[in-house]
Amino acid sequence: MRYAETGFNLEVDLTRGNIECVATDPKLVPLHLGGLGTNARHFWDRVPPETEPYAPENHLVFGTGLLCGTPAPGSNRTIVSAISPQTRLFGYAMMGGFFGPELKHAGYDKIVLRGRSPEWVYLHIHDGKVELRDAKHFVGLGTLESAELIRQELRDPKAQVSSIGLAGENRVFFASIEQGRSSASRLGLGGVMGDKRLKAIAVRGTGDIQIAHPPEYMAICKEVLEFIEKRNRNPIPGVMPILAGLGSPQEMAIHDEKWHTENFAWGNARHRRKGFWTEEIQKSWTGTMERMRTRLLSCHNCPMKCGAAISVDTRLCSYMMKCFSKLTYTMAAMSDLDFGLRIAQKATEHGVDAFSAPQTMAFALELYEAGILKPTDFPGMPLDNEGAFYWLLDRIVRREGIGDVLADGTYWAAKRIGNGAEAYAHNNIKKTEQLPLKLGMLNPIYFLMYCTGEKANITQIEGNFPQAPFATREEREAFIRDWPQVPDERFKQWFVEWELRGEKSIPSYPTIDATCEIVNWQEKMHYIDDATGLCAGLSSFPLKPPYHLHNLPALISAGAGLELDEAGLDRVTRRNRNLVRCLNIQRGLRRADERPPDDHWKNRFPELEQKLLDEYYKFKGWNQDGVPTRETLLELGLDYVYEDFVRRGILEGG
């Protein structure tokens, strides 16, 4: 009997239309758990580093987390992986919603897609019945639109559908895979799906998911649920509202956007607008939200309702939104919330990442203003910002004219455009991800996260440690009083002593050692979630979450029938984390790439920065080029990685 997982993967060869149900090796669970861990292992074993993102040899894997679909609140993540067209590295994006649990109930832990279909198809899974069906009649349709038509065609209103829109079909580098309540948006995995000519996956499952030790498992689930209820009644004082509660930042419920609108940069991540948030704007934006938001929505088995159904217009089908995508279009276009929510409806149907798409459009408009792109590049584009954004979105998702260049995102587009365009793809983490935020003083914690995050994306490694010190010692002492989530007591001390100004403030405090530990803790939590499929919103992302290092080992053990203690979970997590890094090392990632966005902070400290990296690499067991050392690899049982690295000359043998 397999517990928590189903023990089967679906392997679909799209070139030949062949479908197989493959029993997985049970030994992989104690080694990698599931989700990102086993996805990474799959790519290591099966996808060689020479593989091009848009080649039949690339795989697209929908991997459920190990605990996905169990009664643990928030256990609903699907980790989608492929070689990313945007970074050309191992890419992974998570989606919540309902797809993962449904897939598990259908009897599969992962769907592995390879090859390229000769014609457009969609995959239909209903328990043991799996088929590829003609999707020619859905080509060109929106993500939600086609999902709905597929449900009708299958006469199965309960089917969960993941689909791509025009952007994915046309292999846009930031195309998303949309799934109603959620989406796998980052790193262009929708483009890989389009390259495979797979329009959608519809899944319906009615099978059981087994729990190894039910009483122990349920006792923790119950504690978690009670904790959530209590925590919802007691938001954390002294931090801004979006950081006070659990879940994804509650952007759909909260109206006060003073912090985002005045601290984040507008346009092409350029303009800070102090004093923007007036009473008038507050009133108008609140009105917009209340008019368009029809309901707050949760993912599978989670009470947090971080998402919302948005109806921009009764004639159009509504869509679901969450988190900061609320403001990305608004701010990039220097417009208002009404515009932001309206264009997001179109963008969701086209299936683009709500972070990269608006940034790319704002970047294009700046190049236009600077004369680097010419009016002839924008034939017929309306002159107002809003009109221009709609026009650009349409060109990008169709890859028409300048849209074809922009569809590769700011980094690659700037390279293609040349003529000084590179300077406008600025403030980017590891080349491709443009940050809509600029700050004064280097923050050592964020410095390391920007540099070393494997995903080139910040929100998925930050989390449990406060982003900034609290003003007074009393506040800090109050905060640490009930903070059992920390790995050990030292973390409390570091926080208590962390001052806004003076000796113990950024950039020199937290100290280098403490910074390494803090970054490691936050990252570790994410790697656990990405393997278990628990939502970061209840675990790695917010302050004081219900899931933490001290209850997760028992939960995972009781659910999956493992014997994991804290040290054991640490080992599994380090193994997964190093394996993901090694996939990227194989594909060329090195220290030289691990740089923060050049103009993110005004005040930089080259010496300190190098020291931080030196020490963090040591802490992680990596050499000074960022490559995991022989000792690290062997200690984690990654001998096969070590051997490969020796063969490739990445590490020395012997």
Place this chain on the structure above:
Amino acid sequence: MSKKPRKKLVKRIKIDVDKCNGCRACEVICSSFHAVPRYSSANPARSRIRVIRDPLADIYVPVYAGEYAAAQCAGRNEYTIDGKRYEECSFCRASCPSRPLFKEADSGLPLKCDMCESDPTLEQPKCVEWCLAQALVYEEREEEVVGEEEAAPDEVELGLEALAAKHGWQTLLDTVTRLTKRG
């Protein structure tokens, strides 16, 4: 037979569809609670509450499994409330041949909400406990009823089944017919 008013405990779950966030926690926990052994598996398809959802139409209706119906209704209804069209059967509790709801996935046997009856008695049903959105709220109240004591149907059923097993259904039916005529 006594016609004196008696107190009866009425258990009720109040459903507020406006508060439902579509999370299906109620389905997960109901199926898990009723798994044998308890909590040994999860499977919303076996749940005795199902959330009828149509996200794009903003429809979320938690429905409890009620009586088994051998045949489907002759006529069906479709409701429009606040401009939202609810498909026929949206509010119906029956486990009936017209739809796959409220049937065990493997055996097809009907499922029925038992209000989580168990020993020891729970403070509140599981689906209510897990619905932090308070779309499901449990209420107990005493009502005065006039009339004959209702035997718990399960006991009668059990008794009849036992008799039938001993004497055969035909004998049992004949006897019941004879006795009721006499009465």
